[in-house]
Amino acid sequence: MVPLVQVRDLHVTFASERGDIHAVNGVDFDLWPKETLCILGESGSGKSVTLRSLMRLHPPKRTTISGEINVDGVDVVTTTEKAMSLVRGRLVSMIFQEPMTALDPVFTIGRQIEETIIRHEGVSHKTAYARALELLELVQIPNAKQRLNAYPHEMSGGLRQRAMIAVALAAKPKLLLADEPTTALDATVQIQVLLLLKRLQAELGMGIIFVTHDLGVAGEIADRIAVMYAGKFIEEGSSDDVLRRPQHPYVEGLLGATVTGASRGKRLVSIPGSPPNLRTLSQDCAFAPRCSYVMPACRSGVPGLVQSEDGRAVRCIRPASTRERLVATGAAS
Numbered sequence: 156m157v158p159l160v161q162v163r164d165l166h167v168t169f170a171s172e173r174g175d176i177h178a179v180n181g182v183d184f185d186l187w188p189k190e191t192l193c194i195l196g197e198s199g200s201g202k203s204v205t206l207r208s209l210m211r212l213h214p215p216k217r218t219t220i221s222g223e224i225n226v227d228g229v230d231v232v233t234t235t236e237k238a239m240s241l242v243r244g245r246l247v248s249m250i251f252q253e254p255m256t257a258l259d260p261v262f263t264i265g266r267q268i269e270e271t272i273i274r275h276e277g278v279s280h281k282t283a284y285a286r287a288l289e290l291l292e293l294v295q296i297p298n299a300k301q302r303l304n305a306y307p308h309e310m311s312g313g314l315r316q317r318a319m320i321a322v323a324l325a326a327k328p329k330l331l332l333a334d335e336p337t338t339a340l341d342a343t344v345q346i347q348v349l350l351l352l353k354r355l356q357a358e359l360g361m362g363i364i365f366v367t368h369d370l371g372v373a374g375e376i377a378d379r380i381a382v383m384y385a386g387k388f389i390e391e392g393s394s395d396d397v398l399r400r401p402q403h404p405y406v407e408g409l410l411g412a413t414v415t416g417a418s419r420g421k422r423l424v425s426i427p428g429s430p431p432n433l434r435t436l437s438q439d440c441a442f443a444p445r446c447s448y449v450m451p452a453c454r455s456g457v458p459g460l461v462q463s464e465d466g467r468a469v470r471c472i473r474p475a476s477t478r479e480r481l482v483a484t485g486a487a488s
Contacts, residue, residue: 159330159362160186160209165222167204167213167386174434178204180386182222183460188329189356191363193377193394195370195409199430201386202366203252206332209364210247211239227329245275248328252335254315258307264291264318265303271325290321294351313344317351324355331356333365337372349375370413374398382406385431385441388460392467402467402474404446440471448473 167179179201186192194202207213208220211231224231229242251257259267268287272278278286284303291299294317307315316336323331333352337345353376356363367373373380373394380397382390382405390403401407408426428445431437439454440446446453452472460470 156187158185159188159190159227160184160364161223161225162205162209163223165205165208165224166220167201167208168219169213170217170219171434176433177436178386178433179208180436182383182386182388184381184388184391186330186362186364188362189360191353191356191365191376191378193365193367193373193380194383195367195373195380196383197368197409197430199433200383202368202383203334204386205383206249206334206364206366209330209332210243210249212249241275244271244328245326246328247330247332248323248326249332249334250316250319250323250336252338254312254319255307257319258315258322260307263304263306264310264321268303268322268325271322275326286325287321290324291318293324293355294318294321296321312340313347316340316344316348320348320351320355324359327359329361331361331363333363335367336365337367338369345372346375352376370398370409382409385436386433387441387457387470388468389442389470390468391460392465396465396467400475402469402476403442403471404448405442407475408445 162182162184165179165182169176169178182205184192194205196202209224209226209231213220220232222232226242226247229246231239231242234242265284265287268290269280269283272283272286273280287303288299291302296302296314296317302310302314307318310318337348340348349372352363355361365376377394380392380394381388382397382403384405390397390401390406397406398410401410405426408424411424412426426445431441439456440458443449443453450473458470458472460468462468
């Protein structure tokens with residue numbers, strides 16, 4: 156089986172008056188059909204930039220993209236803009252974080268879905284209308300026929316998010332990108348949207364890349380998790396491995412600062428310091444200034460991503476498994 160998505164040595168740099176911003180700095184990953192990869196990390200780590208690069212949505216005049224992005228045989232980095240206009244929506248589609256800014260306020264929900272279908276499939280308005288109705292029913296919007304004529308501002312946040320999912324699915328994409336689609340929703344609606352995405356994936360066979368900073372959401376939806384810091388993947392593995400047995404000190408810190416049912420009565424431990432300045436990244440471990448396990452070797456170059464036999468990978472010269480062995484032998488510093 157061939158991966159649906161192959162990304163190799165992806166770098167994304169934005170030009171600015173104060174200096175270039177190195178937002179993504181050498182990302183590699185594969186996504187298989189029907190798989191869900193969740194990219195975790197705090198704000199500014201490069202998650203959304205990576206996601207938007209798969210559809211080449213960054214402003215071309217001030218963005219430099221290098222490396223390889225292959226989606227179902229399409230070379231996203233080098234293909235023409237005209238060809239990309241056909242790729243967006245049909246092969247790759249995206250659910251944005253805030254539906255009120257992603258949906259057009261002057262057109263009805265039905266019109267926006269119909270336009271996508273007509274654009275990519277060339278069918279009649281009557282056929283597109285029927286498909287739009289099917290899609291609203293698929294995403295479980297009540298009174299779907301009536302909602303086709305509603306404008307975005309006439310719907311609740313949860314219904315707008317479902318409508319945006321319907322727009323994203325209109326051309327039957329093979330890859331669905333979800334950029335923190337549940338952030339603005341309350342807990343009940345959030346769970347409903349996650350369950351809906353999992354059901355739609357099973358029915359339609361899509362690959363999904365899901366971006367979030369919420370560890371609970373990642374645990375609910377992901378098959379694999381990649382944790383990002385300073386534009387690099389610093390830990391990868393199955394959802395269960397990363398969330399239960401983290402290897403990188405940063406991931407340990409994220410879990411230690413997360414409220415869970417077992418946190419009652421305990422003091423949360425925050426990660427000290429601040430994320431690095433992406434304009435002036437140093438040539439050593441970006442997390443070293445905030446790491447409680449730092450040692451001189453951490454400042455002598457950027458550590459590589461070390462793969463293990465169980466499919467895990469960690470970018471650290473002293474991961475948790477190594478630290479445990481050092482403690483057991485009394486050799487830890």
